[in-house]
Amino acid sequence: GGNGGGFSYERSTDQSLSTLKPEQGEELRIYPNPSNNVIHVSGLSARENYSIYNTLGVKVKSGSISNNANIDIINLAKNVYFLKFENGITIKLLKF
Numbered sequence: 001g002g003n004g005g006g007f008s009y010e011r012s013t014d015q016s017l018s019t020l021k022p023e024q025g026e027e028l029r030i031y032p033n034p035s036n037n038v039i040h041v042s043g044l045s046a047r048e049n050y051s052i053y054n055t056l057g058v059k060v061k062s063g064s065i066s067n068n069a070n071i072d073i074i075n076l077a078k079n080v081y082f083l084k085f086e087n088g089i090t091i092k093l094l095k096f
Contacts, residue, residue: 030071030083034094037074039083041065049086052093054079 028043
């Protein structure tokens with residue numbers, strides 16, 4: 001008789017999943033988060049390309065954004081997404 005199912009847990013504090021502090025000291029932020037139609041991006045030091053992925057890793061939207069601009073997410077289904085910038089920063093995004 002064997003015991004069923006093992007469980008493994010690894011905790012990570014990967015800073016690439018939170019924020020970046022550009023030279024001018026302003027943090028990259030998105031708000032509101034969660035959101036239902038538009039997210040505002042601030043703290044970019046230059047224009048950035050971005051992609052939004054669902055939890056399965058499928059790209060559902062992409063584009064280019066400059067500092068203090070909005071990303072329209074009204075056509076995305078209610079879910080958890082990952083907003084990934086070309087500079088390597090990824091932010092968890094909740095759509096309600």
